[in-house]
Every structure is written in C-alpha cells, then in structure tokens.
Amino acid sequence: LGWIFYDADDYHSPENKKKMAAGIPLNDEDRIPWLCALHDILQREESSRQDAILACSALKKMYRHILVSGVSAIEGNQSENPGENAALKILFVHLDGPIDLIARRLEKRRGHFMPLELLKSQFDTLEPPTAPENFITVSVEKSLPEIVLEVEKAILAG
Numbered sequence: 001l002g003w004i005f006y007d008a009d010d011y012h013s014p015e016n017k018k019k020m021a022a023g024i025p026l027n028d029e030d031r032i033p034w035l036c037a038l039h040d041i042l043q044r045e046e047s048s049r050q051d052a053i054l055a056c057s058a059l060k061k062m063y064r065h066i067l068v069s070g071v072s073a074i075e076g077n078q079s080e081n082p083g084e085n086a087a088l089k090i091l092f093v094h095l096d097g098p099i100d101l102i103a104r105r106l107e108k109r110r111g112h113f114m115p116l117e118l119l120k121s122q123f124d125t126l127e128p129p130t131a132p133e134n135f136i137t138v139s140v141e142k143s144l145p146e147i148v149l150e151v152e153k154a155i156l157a158g
Contacts, residue, residue, distance in 0.1 A: 093136055
C-alpha cells in the first residue's frame with residue numbers, strides 16, 4: 001500500500017518493557033500514556049495526509065477509543081474549537097484465533113520483551129470490538145497471504 005508502518009511495541013516505555021519482561025501484565029495506568037502517544041503519532045500522520053498502519057494490542061474498547069480520540073477519550077474533554085481534537089478515522093483489524101495457536105507462534109518469537117506467560121492475561125483483558133466500532137475480524141488460522149488480502153480489501157473498500 002505504500003503506507004507508513006508503526007509497531008506499537010517500539011513505543012512502550014522502558015518501565016513497561018521491564019514489567020512485561022518480568023512476567024507482570026500491564027494495567028490501564030501503564031497503557032494509557034502509551035496509547036496517547038500512539039494517538040499523537042496517528043494524528044500527526046493524518047494531519048500530513050499520510051496513511052499509516054499501526055500494529056497494536058488495543059485489547060479494550062477504551063484503548064481503541066483512546067487511539068481514535070486521544071486524551072479527550074479519558075478526560076471527556078470537548079474542545080471549544082470544533083475539529084481541533086477531531087476523532088481519527090481508524091479501521092481496527094481484530095486478529096482472532098485460538099490461544100494454543102497464538103502460544104505456539106509466540107514460542108517461536110525471539111528477542112521480544114513479552115514472554116509467553118503473559119498471553120493468558122492478554123486474552124483475559126481482551127474485549128473484542130463490537131458495533132459501532134469500525135473494525136473487521138480476521139482469523140489468524142488463515143495463511144499470511146490470505147490475511148493480508150482480507151485486510152487490504154477492507155482498507156481499499158474504505
């Protein structure tokens with residue numbers, strides 16, 4: 001697609017990375033500043049009319065709302081200037097699959113700060129997207145080319 005790609009893991013604080021490496025799941029307090037920073041990146045790209053893809057474990061509806069609306073999603077702020085903090089148009093791709101398949105894939109990953117032991121906490125935290133969120137669900141049981149094609153079709157369909 002020629003879009004800029006961001007991996008949200010690259011933007012975790014050193015404290016968050018240490019916590020996860022120690023097998024301690026992140027909580028909302030840990031994640032909110034990270035999500036606000038990610039929103040700011042997406043906002044900057046949209047302001048410069050650059051399309052972007054962000055790989056991110058936005059596990060909860062609130063987290064996805066922060067990605068769309070930034071800090072105003074938390075504080076409930078309404079700007080006096082309409083459009084100043086306008087919500088971003090984001091298509092969320094919920095990659096869905098059984099925990100055992102994802103665990104096998106994580107076991108093969110090397111050099112990452114999140115250990116396999118945290119996978120269950122991710123599933124426990126997960127709130128799959130629902131209407132009216134803008135999302136598609138794609139099974140990770142499909143082949144990588146099938147997954148990519150399904151996501152590309154949804155993006156291009158607008």
